[in-house]
Amino acid sequence: MADTFQQHPSSYRDPSGFIFYKNGILYRQVNQVFKKDFDQFVNNGLYQHLAENKLLIPHKRLEENLTGSPHWYTTLQPELLPFISYPYEWCFDMLKQAALLNLQTAKEAMNFGLMLRDASAYNIQMYKGRMVLIDSLSFELYDETKPWIAYRQFCEHFYAPLALMHYLKQPLQNLFVAYPDGISLNIVSAALPFKSKLNLHSYLHLHLQKTIGKKQDVENKKSRPFSKQRMKNLLQSLQEGIQSFTLRRSATQWSGYYDEANLRGDYVDLKKHIINDWLNKLNFNTVFDAGANEGEFSELVAAKSAYIISTDLDHGAISKLYLKVQQKNISNIYPLIIDLANPSPAIGVNNKERMSFLARCKVDVTLALALIHHLALTNNIPFDNIAEMFSSITRYLLVEFVPENDEKVKLMTLHKKNVLASYSLEYFLSGFKRYFSLLDTKEIGDSGRTLFLMEKLQAW
Amino acid sequence: MQHILLYIDPGSGSYLIQMIIAGVLGVAFFFKNIVFAVKHFFHRIFGRKS
Numbered sequence: 075m076a077d078t079f080q081q082h083p084s085s086y087r088d089p090s091g092f093i094f095y096k097n098g099i100l101y102r103q104v105n106q107v108f109k110k111d112f113d114q115f116v117n118n119g120l121y122q123h124l125a126e127n128k129l130l131i132p133h134k135r136l137e138e139n140l141t142g143s144p145h146w147y148t149t150l151q152p153e154l155l156p157f158i159s160y161p162y163e164w165c166f167d168m169l170k171q172a173a174l175l176n177l178q179t180a181k182e183a184m185n186f187g188l189m190l191r192d193a194s195a196y197n198i199q200m201y202k203g204r205m206v207l208i209d210s211l212s213f214e215l216y217d218e219t220k221p222w223i224a225y226r227q228f229c230e231h232f233y234a235p236l237a238l239m240h241y242l243k244q245p246l247q248n249l250f251v252a253y254p255d256g257i258s259l260n261i262v263s264a265a266l267p268f269k270s271k272l273n274l275h276s277y278l279h280l281h282l283q284k285t286i287g288k289k290q291d292v293e294n295k296k297s298r299p300f301s302k303q304r305m306k307n308l309l310q311s312l313q314e315g316i317q318s319f320t321l322r323r324s325a326t327q328w329s330g331y332y333d334e335a336n337l338r339g340d341y342v343d344l345k346k347h348i349i350n351d352w353l354n355k356l357n358f359n360t361v362f363d364a365g366a367n368e369g370e371f372s373e374l375v376a377a378k379s380a381y382i383i384s385t386d387l388d389h390g391a392i393s394k395l396y397l398k399v400q401q402k403n404i405s406n407i408y409p410l411i412i413d414l415a416n417p418s419p420a421i422g423v424n425n426k427e428r429m430s431f432l433a434r435c436k437v438d439v440t441l442a443l444a445l446i447h448h449l450a451l452t453n454n455i456p457f458d459n460i461a462e463m464f465s466s467i468t469r470y471l472l473v474e475f476v477p478e479n480d481e482k483v484k485l486m487t488l489h490k491k492n493v494l495a496s497y498s499l500e501y502f503l504s505g506f507k508r509y510f511s512l513l514d515t516k517e518i519g520d521s522g523r524t525l526f527l528m529e530k531l532q533a534w
Numbered sequence: 535m536q537h538i539l540l541y542i543d544p545g546s547g548s549y550l551i552q553m554i555i556a557g558v559l560g561v562a563f564f565f566k567n568i569v570f571a572v573k574h575f576f577h578r579i580f581g582r583k584s
Contacts, residue, residue: 304556
């Protein structure tokens with residue numbers, strides 16, 4: 075039976091172990107070659123310390139060779155993450171928190187005679203509302219005479235993108251799609267304004283490293299050894315630099331949306347009432363809030379479901395939702411930046427390393443509230459295609475239709491009236507009925523807008 | 535055996551640059567601590583007077 079396992083497509087870099095699925099369960103194998111480091115990690119208390127402080131995903135240890143590999147040392151069964159997201163879907167503050175977590179674990183490891191040996195942003199995931207490290211094989215025995223093996227990786231995965239967003243005042247998480255292994259310091263250094271050179275930390279970690287780092291590719295045996303104090307200074311400097319980075323939340327496309335929506339009488343309350351009513355009748359566990367804005371409706375369903383994937387294309391809205399999730403200690407909302415007209419693609423080796431967003435997002439219920447008119451009118455996506463996308467994601471769909479005589483629609487089509495030719499309730503319903511059956515319809519007061527409850531047709 | 539574990543190219547840890555950066559930081563943090571100590575000293579004096 076040992077041969078019936080599937081190695082995870084992203085777990086090929088590290089000879090010390092790998093993750094795999096067997097009978098639908100996710101495991102991590104530790105190889106013999108990493109025995110000494112792993113034993114130290116567990117026996118001297120670092121694992122327990124990190125797991126108890128919610129910095130690392132906890133695991134169960136199984137003394138069973140499930141893969142039949144001759145290199146096997148031990149098997150771990152990590153706690154399962156309900157949903158995997160990637161740095162190109164995170165807002166600035168999520169990436170910043172992930173960076174600080176990385177530095178904190180490196181510092182903690184030093185106190186236990188170990189060191190964090192890689193600093194990949196993909197080793198960090200959101201779990202129960204917090205950013206946590208998910209790779210239990212990231213720690214090796216600490217040699218004080220050696221510098222930080224993961225330093226350049228840390229700079230390219232965290233310091234560089236955060237510095238770019240800070241100095242350019244733009245959300246640039248999409249750069250991770252183009253540069254999945256971190257953003258080259260050559261690009262960052264060229265793109266940053268001069269004032270970044272006046273900041274000691276940014277000058278050293280980005281500009282100076284770019285200049286000198288290239289000249290020295292192999293370890294210089296004649297150099298003086300590194301020291302623990304030097305390592306502490308390095309980590310302290312990275313931490314101070316990253317803590318100083320901010321992405322000021324300027325007025326965004328959607329900021330003030332709810333204030334404005336609330337001006338329309340009891341529109342939002344009525345909508346909530348209808349949605350609540352429908353959800354109470356449905357049997358569901360997982361939810362996708364598409365176009366979640368600041369997550370008012372995500373919060374409404376948070377208590378009723380295992381987890382909610384709340385996405386919006388607007389960085390400012392998702393930033394606010396992330397802060398709210400932190401402040402209110404909500405553990406099951408995943409706030410992510412997703413453009414539904416161009417959801418995250420599958421990338422990496424064989425295009426299997428990082429799954430596409432649509433392949434990861436499989437839920438029982440989807441909320442598409444005040445969203446379809448944006449996809450249909452701003453992005454010109456036909457209703458058929460929108461319905462097809464949702465049918466690949468969800469069983470139930472709660473969708474709002476905004477009619478062509480709505481003030482918002484009039485504003486959106488002021489200079490592109492031609493798109494209205496194929497925009498009407500009839501077109502909407504004929505498109506969606508190809509993939510969904512209609513269970514219920516409710517008008518939202520006298521707003522002219524209508525909510526539909528749909529269920530995916532069995533054929534799809 | 536240790537080399538097998540270095541699946542990140544050791545050059546990518548950029549030894550020389552870290553030596554230089556750590557050196558600069560050692561000086562920077564040294565002076566920062568002095569400034570902090572001086573500030574703390576005066577703060578204590580003025581704190582007592584008030």
